[in-house]
Amino acid sequence: MNVRKASLFPAVLLFFLCSPLGLWAQAESYSGEVVGVSDGDTITVLTTDFERIKVRFYGIDCPEKGQPYGNEAKDHLYKAIYGKKVDVLVKDVDRYSRYVGIVSIGGKSVNDEMVASGLAWTYTSYCKDEGICSKFRASESSAKGAKRGLWQDPGAIPPWDWRRNKR
Numbered sequence: 001m002n003v004r005k006a007s008l009f010p011a012v013l014l015f016f017l018c019s020p021l022g023l024w025a026q027a028e029s030y031s032g033e034v035v036g037v038s039d040g041d042t043i044t045v046l047t048t049d050f051e052r053i054k055v056r057f058y059g060i061d062c063p064e065k066g067q068p069y070g071n072e073a074k075d076h077l078y079k080a081i082y083g084k085k086v087d088v089l090v091k092d093v094d095r096y097s098r099y100v101g102i103v104s105i106g107g108k109s110v111n112d113e114m115v116a117s118g119l120a121w122t123y124t125s126y127c128k129d130e131g132i133c134s135k136f137r138a139s140e141s142s143a144k145g146a147k148r149g150l151w152q153d154p155g156a157i158p159p160w161d162w163r164r165n166k167r
Helices: 002-018 020-024 070-081 110-116 130-146 159-166
Strands: 029-039 042-047 052-057 085-093 099-105
Touching (some): 029 070, 042 085, 052 110, 070 110, 099 110
Parallel strands (some): 052 099
Antiparallel strands (some): 029 042, 042 052, 085 099
C-alpha cells in the first residue's frame, strides 16, 4: 500500500500544477509593445499573443487629466515607453477589469521611474507589497526633496483627493 500511495503522489502533484488552481497561484506576466498611453499610470499593451491588455500601474497614482501635471505625466510616460517592448508583472485586477502591475523595460521599473521623476505619488492605499512600496516611497522622498515635477508646487493635491473633490 505504501508503494501505491508513493507512486500516486507525483500524479496528484502534476494534476494540481496543471489545474486552474495551480496556475492561479502563479503570478501572471506579459510582454508586448506599448500601443497606447491613456494617462501617466495607464497603458495598453499588445502582447506577443496579439492580445490588447489595459494595464494600470501598481502602487502609484499620477495626476489626472485636467489636474496640474496630468499632461506632463502622460507626455513623460509616452516619450519613455510608447512603441517599446515592456514586461508586465500582474499584481491584481481592478474594478474596471484592468490588470494592475509592475511595468518594466530592461528590468527597470517604469512605475518607480514615474515616482522618481516627480510625476506620481506612491498610492499608499493600494501599495501593499513592502518590497516594492518602500522603493516607491524612497523615490518619492527624493523627488520631493529635489522639487522635481509636481513637487515644485508646495500645494500639490494627490489625485485621490482631487478625484474626491471633483465628485
